[in-house]
Amino acid sequence: MISGNRGESDDTDRMLVGRWKAGDSRAATELVTRHAAALARFAASSGERSEIDELVQDTFVRAFSSLDSFRGDASLRTWLFTIARRLMLDRRRAERRQWSMVPIESAEPSTSYNALDSLLAAEAETQVRRAVEALSPMQREVFTLRVEQGMSYKDIAEVLGSTEGAARVHYHNAIRAVKEFLDD
Amino acid sequence: MTECLNEAAREALPDLLNGRLGEADRATLIEHVEACAFCSAELALLKEVRRTMPLAPQVDVARIVAALPAPAASFSAQPDRARRDRGESSMRLRGRAIAASAMAAVITLVAGSVFFARSGTDPRDEPVRTASVPVVSETASPSAAEIGTDSAVQATPNRVAASPSGVVSAARKPASVITLATGGVHDLSDEHLETLIAELEAMESLPSAEPEALLMDIDSLGDRE
Numbered sequence: 001m002i003s004g005n006r007g008e009s010d011d012t013d014r015m016l017v018g019r020w021k022a023g024d025s026r027a028a029t030e031l032v033t034r035h036a037a038a039l040a041r042f043a044a045s046s047g048e049r050s051e052i053d054e055l056v057q058d059t060f061v062r063a064f065s066s067l068d069s070f071r072g073d074a075s076l077r078t079w080l081f082t083i084a085r086r087l088m089l090d091r092r093r094a095e096r097r098q099w100s101m102v103p104i105e106s107a108e109p110s111t112s113y114n115a116l117d118s119l120l121a122a123e124a125e126t127q128v129r130r131a132v133e134a135l136s137p138m139q140r141e142v143f144t145l146r147v148e149q150g151m152s153y154k155d156i157a158e159v160l161g162s163t164e165g166a167a168r169v170h171y172h173n174a175i176r177a178v179k180e181f182l183d184d
Numbered sequence: 185m186t187e188c189l190n191e192a193a194r195e196a197l198p199d200l201l202n203g204r205l206g207e208a209d210r211a212t213l214i215e216h217v218e219a220c221a222f223c224s225a226e227l228a229l230l231k232e233v234r235r236t237m238p239l240a241p242q243v244d245v246a247r248i249v250a251a252l253p254a255p256a257a258s259f260s261a262q263p264d265r266a267r268r269d270r271g272e273s274s275m276r277l278r279g280r281a282i283a284a285s286a287m288a289a290v291i292t293l294v295a296g297s298v299f300f301a302r303s304g305t306d307p308r309d310e311p312v313r314t315a316s317v318p319v320v321s322e323t324a325s326p327s328a329a330e331i332g333t334d335s336a337v338q339a340t341p342n343r344v345a346a347s348p349s350g351v352v353s354a355a356r357k358p359a360s361v362i363t364l365a366t367g368g369v370h371d372l373s374d375e376h377l378e379t380l381i382a383e384l385e386a387m388e389s390l391p392s393a394e395p396e397a398l399l400m401d402i403d404s405l406g407d408r409e
Contacts, residue, residue, distance in 0.1 A: 022255070028249050032252075037240065052241055052243075056243050060248050129236050132237075146198045147198050147234055178229070
Protein backbone atom coordinates (compact mmCIF):
# COMPACT_ATOMS: atom_id res chain seq x y z
CA MET A 1 0.00 0.00 0.00
CA ILE A 2 1.46 3.29 -1.04
CA SER A 3 0.92 5.91 1.62
CA GLY A 4 1.63 9.61 2.04
CA ASN A 5 4.45 10.95 4.12
CA ARG A 6 3.21 13.95 6.11
CA GLY A 7 4.03 12.97 9.67
CA GLU A 8 7.05 15.23 9.90
CA SER A 9 5.09 18.20 8.59
CA ASP A 10 2.35 17.67 11.16
CA ASP A 11 4.92 17.34 13.94
CA THR A 12 6.49 20.63 12.89
CA ASP A 13 3.11 22.35 12.95
CA ARG A 14 2.36 20.98 16.42
CA MET A 15 5.72 22.14 17.68
CA LEU A 16 5.19 25.62 16.24
CA VAL A 17 1.71 25.85 17.75
CA GLY A 18 3.17 24.92 21.11
CA ARG A 19 5.84 27.58 20.78
CA TRP A 20 3.31 30.22 19.81
CA LYS A 21 1.10 29.35 22.79
CA ALA A 22 4.14 29.76 24.99
CA GLY A 23 4.61 33.29 23.66
CA ASP A 24 7.02 32.94 20.74
CA SER A 25 5.68 35.31 18.09
CA ARG A 26 8.17 34.01 15.53
CA ALA A 27 6.30 30.73 15.56
CA ALA A 28 3.23 32.52 14.22
CA THR A 29 5.26 33.88 11.31
CA GLU A 30 6.53 30.42 10.51
CA LEU A 31 3.06 28.91 10.63
CA VAL A 32 1.61 31.59 8.35
CA THR A 33 4.50 31.21 5.93
CA ARG A 34 3.99 27.45 5.82
CA HIS A 35 0.31 27.53 4.95
CA ALA A 36 -0.68 30.92 3.50
CA ALA A 37 0.21 30.16 -0.11
CA ALA A 38 -1.66 26.85 -0.09
CA LEU A 39 -4.73 28.55 1.36
CA ALA A 40 -4.56 31.24 -1.31
CA ARG A 41 -4.33 28.61 -4.06
CA PHE A 42 -7.25 26.73 -2.56
CA ALA A 43 -9.34 29.89 -2.51
CA ALA A 44 -8.41 30.73 -6.10
CA SER A 45 -9.14 27.19 -7.27
CA SER A 46 -12.48 27.27 -5.51
CA GLY A 47 -13.59 30.28 -7.51
CA GLU A 48 -12.64 33.20 -5.30
CA ARG A 49 -11.55 36.08 -7.48
CA SER A 50 -11.24 39.03 -5.17
CA GLU A 51 -9.80 39.76 -1.73
CA ILE A 52 -8.15 36.37 -1.48
CA ASP A 53 -5.54 37.91 0.82
CA GLU A 54 -8.35 39.10 3.11
CA LEU A 55 -9.81 35.62 3.12
CA VAL A 56 -6.46 34.08 4.01
CA GLN A 57 -5.93 36.63 6.77
CA ASP A 58 -9.40 36.01 8.19
CA THR A 59 -8.70 32.29 8.14
CA PHE A 60 -5.53 32.69 10.19
CA VAL A 61 -7.11 35.15 12.61
CA ARG A 62 -9.97 32.74 13.27
CA ALA A 63 -7.63 29.82 13.59
CA PHE A 64 -5.26 31.52 16.01
CA SER A 65 -8.20 32.85 18.04
CA SER A 66 -9.33 29.32 18.67
CA LEU A 67 -6.09 27.36 18.69
CA ASP A 68 -7.00 26.10 22.15
CA SER A 69 -9.83 24.16 20.58
CA PHE A 70 -7.54 22.59 17.99
CA ARG A 71 -6.94 19.12 19.35
CA GLY A 72 -4.52 17.95 16.68
CA ASP A 73 -6.68 15.03 15.53
CA ALA A 74 -6.40 16.32 11.97
CA SER A 75 -3.44 18.18 10.55
CA LEU A 76 -3.26 21.92 11.07
CA ARG A 77 -3.47 22.48 7.32
CA THR A 78 -6.66 20.47 7.10
CA TRP A 79 -8.11 22.53 9.94
CA LEU A 80 -7.10 25.76 8.20
CA PHE A 81 -8.69 24.60 4.96
CA THR A 82 -11.87 23.77 6.83
CA ILE A 83 -12.01 27.28 8.25
CA ALA A 84 -11.24 28.83 4.84
CA ARG A 85 -13.97 26.82 3.18
CA ARG A 86 -16.53 27.93 5.75
CA LEU A 87 -15.49 31.53 5.24
CA MET A 88 -15.88 31.14 1.48
CA LEU A 89 -19.34 29.66 1.91
CA ASP A 90 -20.28 32.54 4.23
CA ARG A 91 -19.01 35.00 1.66
CA ARG A 92 -21.07 33.48 -1.10
CA ARG A 93 -24.18 33.40 1.02
CA ALA A 94 -23.67 37.03 1.92
CA GLU A 95 -22.92 38.19 -1.59
CA ARG A 96 -25.44 35.83 -3.29
CA ARG A 97 -23.26 35.42 -6.24
CA GLN A 98 -22.83 32.49 -8.63
CA TRP A 99 -19.76 30.33 -8.20
CA SER A 100 -17.66 31.01 -11.25
CA MET A 101 -14.29 29.85 -12.46
CA VAL A 102 -12.94 32.81 -14.36
CA PRO A 103 -9.31 32.02 -14.85
CA ILE A 104 -6.81 34.32 -13.25
CA GLU A 105 -4.19 35.62 -15.64
CA SER A 106 -0.92 33.80 -15.35
CA ALA A 107 1.81 35.82 -13.71
CA GLU A 108 4.56 33.87 -15.41
CA PRO A 109 6.81 35.67 -17.87
CA SER A 110 6.35 34.86 -21.55
CA THR A 111 8.32 31.96 -22.92
CA SER A 112 10.27 31.80 -26.11
CA TYR A 113 7.56 29.76 -27.89
CA ASN A 114 6.62 30.89 -31.37
CA ALA A 115 3.14 32.26 -31.95
CA LEU A 116 1.55 28.97 -33.02
CA ASP A 117 2.94 27.02 -30.11
CA SER A 118 1.69 29.70 -27.76
CA LEU A 119 -1.75 29.53 -29.27
CA LEU A 120 -1.92 25.75 -29.04
CA ALA A 121 -0.65 25.75 -25.48
CA ALA A 122 -3.17 28.39 -24.47
CA GLU A 123 -5.96 26.44 -26.12
CA ALA A 124 -4.97 23.26 -24.31
CA GLU A 125 -4.88 25.09 -21.01
CA THR A 126 -8.29 26.58 -21.67
CA GLN A 127 -9.72 23.15 -22.42
CA VAL A 128 -8.35 21.71 -19.19
CA ARG A 129 -9.74 24.62 -17.20
CA ARG A 130 -13.12 24.23 -18.82
CA ALA A 131 -13.09 20.54 -18.04
CA VAL A 132 -12.53 21.29 -14.36
CA GLU A 133 -15.12 24.08 -14.43
CA ALA A 134 -17.68 21.63 -15.78
CA LEU A 135 -17.40 19.46 -12.69
CA SER A 136 -20.00 19.65 -9.96
CA PRO A 137 -18.99 21.90 -7.04
CA MET A 138 -18.28 18.93 -4.76
CA GLN A 139 -16.33 17.07 -7.46
CA ARG A 140 -14.36 20.25 -8.19
CA GLU A 141 -13.48 20.79 -4.55
CA VAL A 142 -12.42 17.18 -4.03
CA PHE A 143 -10.48 17.14 -7.28
CA THR A 144 -8.73 20.42 -6.47
CA LEU A 145 -7.78 19.37 -2.96
CA ARG A 146 -6.51 16.00 -4.15
CA VAL A 147 -4.59 17.13 -7.21
CA GLU A 148 -3.39 20.61 -6.24
CA GLN A 149 -2.87 20.13 -2.52
CA GLY A 150 -2.23 16.39 -2.48
CA MET A 151 -4.57 16.00 0.48
CA SER A 152 -5.51 12.54 1.63
CA TYR A 153 -9.12 11.45 1.35
CA LYS A 154 -9.33 11.52 5.12
CA ASP A 155 -8.29 15.18 5.22
CA ILE A 156 -10.51 16.06 2.29
CA ALA A 157 -13.44 14.50 4.12
CA GLU A 158 -12.57 16.59 7.16
CA VAL A 159 -12.46 19.83 5.16
CA LEU A 160 -15.69 19.17 3.31
CA GLY A 161 -17.59 17.64 6.19
CA SER A 162 -17.99 14.43 4.24
CA THR A 163 -16.67 10.87 4.48
CA GLU A 164 -13.53 9.29 3.13
CA GLY A 165 -15.50 6.95 0.93
CA ALA A 166 -17.54 9.77 -0.53
CA ALA A 167 -14.39 11.80 -1.19
CA ARG A 168 -12.85 8.86 -3.01
CA VAL A 169 -15.94 8.41 -5.17
CA HIS A 170 -16.10 12.14 -5.99
CA TYR A 171 -12.44 12.12 -7.03
CA HIS A 172 -12.77 9.17 -9.38
CA ASN A 173 -15.96 10.55 -10.87
CA ALA A 174 -14.20 13.89 -11.36
CA ILE A 175 -11.20 12.51 -13.17
CA ARG A 176 -13.43 10.39 -15.36
CA ALA A 177 -15.50 13.47 -16.22
CA VAL A 178 -12.39 15.54 -17.03
CA LYS A 179 -11.11 12.82 -19.36
CA GLU A 180 -14.46 12.54 -21.11
CA PHE A 181 -14.63 16.33 -21.55
CA LEU A 182 -11.16 16.46 -23.08
CA ASP A 183 -11.84 13.49 -25.33
CA ASP A 184 -14.93 15.13 -26.82
CA MET B 185 -6.69 2.26 -23.37
CA THR B 186 -7.23 -0.46 -20.79
CA GLU B 187 -7.88 0.84 -17.32
CA CYS B 188 -5.15 0.01 -14.78
CA LEU B 189 -6.20 -2.64 -12.27
CA ASN B 190 -3.67 -1.47 -9.66
CA GLU B 191 -6.00 0.65 -7.53
CA ALA B 192 -3.30 1.54 -5.02
CA ALA B 193 -1.04 2.90 -7.75
CA ARG B 194 -3.82 5.02 -9.28
CA GLU B 195 -4.81 6.34 -5.87
CA ALA B 196 -1.25 7.42 -5.15
CA LEU B 197 -0.68 9.40 -8.35
CA PRO B 198 -1.69 12.74 -6.76
CA ASP B 199 0.67 11.96 -3.87
CA LEU B 200 3.49 11.38 -6.35
CA LEU B 201 2.63 14.65 -8.05
CA ASN B 202 2.77 16.57 -4.75
CA GLY B 203 5.93 14.93 -3.48
CA ARG B 204 4.18 13.32 -0.55
CA LEU B 205 5.59 9.82 -0.92
CA GLY B 206 8.52 8.32 0.90
CA GLU B 207 11.58 7.32 -1.11
CA ALA B 208 10.68 3.64 -1.35
CA ASP B 209 7.04 4.24 -2.27
CA ARG B 210 8.05 6.87 -4.80
CA ALA B 211 10.47 4.53 -6.51
CA THR B 212 7.89 1.75 -6.62
CA LEU B 213 5.24 3.98 -8.13
CA ILE B 214 7.55 5.50 -10.73
CA GLU B 215 8.51 2.00 -11.81
CA HIS B 216 4.83 1.15 -12.20
CA VAL B 217 3.99 4.34 -14.11
CA GLU B 218 6.82 3.74 -16.56
CA ALA B 219 5.36 0.31 -17.31
CA CYS B 220 1.66 1.27 -17.33
CA ALA B 221 0.27 3.36 -20.20
CA PHE B 222 -2.95 4.13 -18.34
CA CYS B 223 -1.24 5.48 -15.23
CA SER B 224 1.30 7.31 -17.32
CA ALA B 225 -1.47 9.12 -19.21
CA GLU B 226 -3.38 9.86 -16.01
CA LEU B 227 -0.28 11.29 -14.33
CA ALA B 228 0.31 13.52 -17.37
CA LEU B 229 -3.29 14.74 -17.17
CA LEU B 230 -2.97 15.49 -13.47
CA LYS B 231 0.21 17.47 -14.13
CA GLU B 232 -1.58 19.49 -16.79
CA VAL B 233 -4.56 20.15 -14.52
CA ARG B 234 -2.24 21.27 -11.75
CA ARG B 235 -0.30 23.52 -14.08
CA THR B 236 -3.39 25.26 -15.39
CA MET B 237 -5.04 25.81 -12.03
CA PRO B 238 -5.48 29.51 -11.26
CA LEU B 239 -2.50 31.21 -9.71
CA ALA B 240 -3.10 32.78 -6.35
CA PRO B 241 -2.00 36.30 -5.49
CA GLN B 242 1.00 36.89 -3.30
CA VAL B 243 0.13 36.78 0.36
CA ASP B 244 1.49 39.40 2.77
CA VAL B 245 2.70 37.24 5.64
CA ALA B 246 3.75 40.17 7.83
CA ARG B 247 0.34 41.79 7.56
CA ILE B 248 -1.38 38.54 8.51
CA VAL B 249 0.91 37.99 11.50
CA ALA B 250 0.29 41.56 12.68
CA ALA B 251 -3.45 40.88 12.67
CA LEU B 252 -3.19 37.73 14.76
CA PRO B 253 -4.34 37.74 18.39
CA ALA B 254 -1.74 37.38 21.09
CA PRO B 255 -1.58 33.97 22.71
CA ALA B 256 -3.06 33.76 26.23
CA ALA B 257 0.27 32.72 27.69
CA SER B 258 2.19 35.38 25.80
CA PHE B 259 5.07 36.97 27.63
CA SER B 260 4.96 40.16 25.66
CA ALA B 261 7.96 41.54 27.49
CA GLN B 262 9.96 38.39 26.92
CA PRO B 263 9.98 37.39 23.29
CA ASP B 264 13.37 35.81 23.77
CA ARG B 265 12.96 32.07 23.90
CA ALA B 266 16.10 31.64 25.97
CA ARG B 267 14.72 33.90 28.63
CA ARG B 268 11.45 32.06 28.56
CA ASP B 269 13.28 28.77 28.98
CA ARG B 270 15.06 30.00 32.06
CA GLY B 271 11.77 31.01 33.61
CA GLU B 272 10.69 34.34 34.89
CA SER B 273 13.33 36.90 35.61
CA SER B 274 14.32 37.65 39.16
CA MET B 275 12.79 41.08 38.89
CA ARG B 276 9.45 39.67 37.86
CA LEU B 277 9.57 37.11 40.68
CA ARG B 278 10.35 39.75 43.23
CA GLY B 279 7.62 41.98 41.90
CA ARG B 280 5.08 39.20 42.25
CA ALA B 281 6.39 38.26 45.66
CA ILE B 282 6.07 41.82 46.90
CA ALA B 283 2.53 42.05 45.56
CA ALA B 284 1.61 38.76 47.18
CA SER B 285 3.27 39.79 50.42
CA ALA B 286 1.34 43.02 50.53
CA MET B 287 -1.89 41.09 50.25
CA ALA B 288 -0.89 38.63 52.90
CA ALA B 289 0.18 41.46 55.17
CA VAL B 290 -3.46 42.44 55.55
CA ILE B 291 -4.13 38.99 56.94
CA THR B 292 -1.01 39.27 59.07
CA LEU B 293 -2.34 42.32 60.88
CA VAL B 294 -5.33 40.37 62.17
CA ALA B 295 -3.49 37.55 63.88
CA GLY B 296 0.12 38.63 63.78
CA SER B 297 -0.20 41.18 66.54
CA VAL B 298 -1.09 38.39 68.98
CA PHE B 299 2.10 36.53 68.26
CA PHE B 300 4.13 39.69 68.16
CA ALA B 301 3.00 40.58 71.66
CA ARG B 302 3.84 37.11 72.96
CA SER B 303 7.25 36.97 71.31
CA GLY B 304 10.23 36.97 73.55
CA THR B 305 12.69 34.78 71.75
CA ASP B 306 16.01 35.63 70.20
CA PRO B 307 15.59 36.36 66.50
CA ARG B 308 18.56 34.17 65.71
CA ASP B 309 16.69 31.16 67.07
CA GLU B 310 13.65 31.71 64.97
CA PRO B 311 13.05 31.52 61.29
CA VAL B 312 10.87 34.62 61.26
CA ARG B 313 11.24 37.96 62.91
CA THR B 314 9.22 40.27 60.78
CA ALA B 315 6.13 42.07 61.87
CA SER B 316 4.76 42.76 58.47
CA VAL B 317 5.22 39.75 56.29
CA PRO B 318 3.85 36.30 56.53
CA VAL B 319 5.70 33.09 57.01
CA VAL B 320 4.64 30.25 54.85
CA SER B 321 5.42 26.62 54.79
CA GLU B 322 5.72 24.17 52.00
CA THR B 323 2.17 22.99 52.33
CA ALA B 324 -0.21 25.67 53.39
CA SER B 325 -3.44 24.51 54.89
CA PRO B 326 -5.98 26.34 56.99
CA SER B 327 -4.86 24.59 60.12
CA ALA B 328 -1.19 24.62 59.40
CA ALA B 329 -0.49 28.15 58.27
CA GLU B 330 0.26 30.51 61.04
CA ILE B 331 0.36 34.07 59.99
CA GLY B 332 2.68 35.47 62.53
CA THR B 333 5.55 37.80 62.96
CA ASP B 334 7.71 35.74 65.19
CA SER B 335 6.58 32.26 64.41
CA ALA B 336 7.58 29.78 61.84
CA VAL B 337 4.96 27.93 59.93
CA GLN B 338 4.24 24.30 60.30
CA ALA B 339 3.67 22.01 57.40
CA THR B 340 0.95 20.10 59.21
CA PRO B 341 -0.94 20.77 62.42
CA ASN B 342 0.46 17.61 63.96
CA ARG B 343 3.92 18.96 63.81
CA VAL B 344 3.29 22.17 65.63
CA ALA B 345 5.51 22.34 68.62
CA ALA B 346 5.52 25.11 71.15
CA SER B 347 8.81 26.29 72.53
CA PRO B 348 9.13 27.24 76.19
CA SER B 349 8.62 30.86 75.24
CA GLY B 350 5.23 29.99 73.87
CA VAL B 351 6.16 30.66 70.33
CA VAL B 352 5.31 28.04 67.86
CA SER B 353 8.33 27.02 65.97
CA ALA B 354 8.76 25.08 62.81
CA ALA B 355 9.24 21.39 63.12
CA ARG B 356 10.56 21.19 59.63
CA LYS B 357 14.01 21.95 58.45
CA PRO B 358 14.59 25.53 57.27
CA ALA B 359 14.82 24.27 53.71
CA SER B 360 11.11 23.60 53.75
CA VAL B 361 10.21 26.89 55.31
CA ILE B 362 10.41 30.18 53.63
CA THR B 363 11.02 33.08 55.92
CA LEU B 364 11.00 36.71 55.22
CA ALA B 365 12.52 39.63 56.89
CA THR B 366 11.17 43.11 56.40
CA GLY B 367 11.84 43.95 52.78
CA GLY B 368 13.59 40.62 52.57
CA VAL B 369 12.16 39.50 49.28
CA HIS B 370 15.10 41.07 47.53
CA ASP B 371 17.41 38.76 49.38
CA LEU B 372 15.72 35.59 48.36
CA SER B 373 16.78 33.32 45.57
CA ASP B 374 14.57 32.73 42.54
CA GLU B 375 13.78 29.27 43.79
CA HIS B 376 12.62 30.54 47.17
CA LEU B 377 10.61 33.27 45.57
CA GLU B 378 8.85 30.79 43.32
CA THR B 379 7.99 28.66 46.31
CA LEU B 380 6.79 31.67 48.24
CA ILE B 381 4.55 32.76 45.41
CA ALA B 382 3.08 29.30 45.08
CA GLU B 383 2.34 29.12 48.76
CA LEU B 384 0.88 32.59 48.94
CA GLU B 385 -1.33 31.77 45.99
CA ALA B 386 -2.46 28.65 47.79
CA MET B 387 -3.31 30.83 50.77
CA GLU B 388 -5.41 33.01 48.50
CA SER B 389 -7.63 30.08 47.84
CA LEU B 390 -8.23 29.53 51.51
CA PRO B 391 -11.60 30.36 53.02
CA SER B 392 -11.83 33.91 54.25
CA ALA B 393 -12.95 32.81 57.68
CA GLU B 394 -10.35 32.58 60.38
CA PRO B 395 -9.04 29.03 60.45
CA GLU B 396 -10.09 27.15 63.54
CA ALA B 397 -6.64 25.77 64.17
CA LEU B 398 -5.21 29.25 64.39
CA LEU B 399 -7.69 30.20 67.04
CA MET B 400 -6.96 26.97 68.85
CA ASP B 401 -3.26 27.72 68.83
CA ILE B 402 -3.85 31.13 70.26
CA ASP B 403 -5.77 29.64 73.10
CA SER B 404 -3.19 26.99 73.82
CA LEU B 405 -0.45 29.57 73.84
CA GLY B 406 -2.35 31.62 76.31
CA ASP B 407 -2.50 28.59 78.66
CA ARG B 408 1.22 28.14 78.61
CA GLU B 409 2.08 31.55 79.88
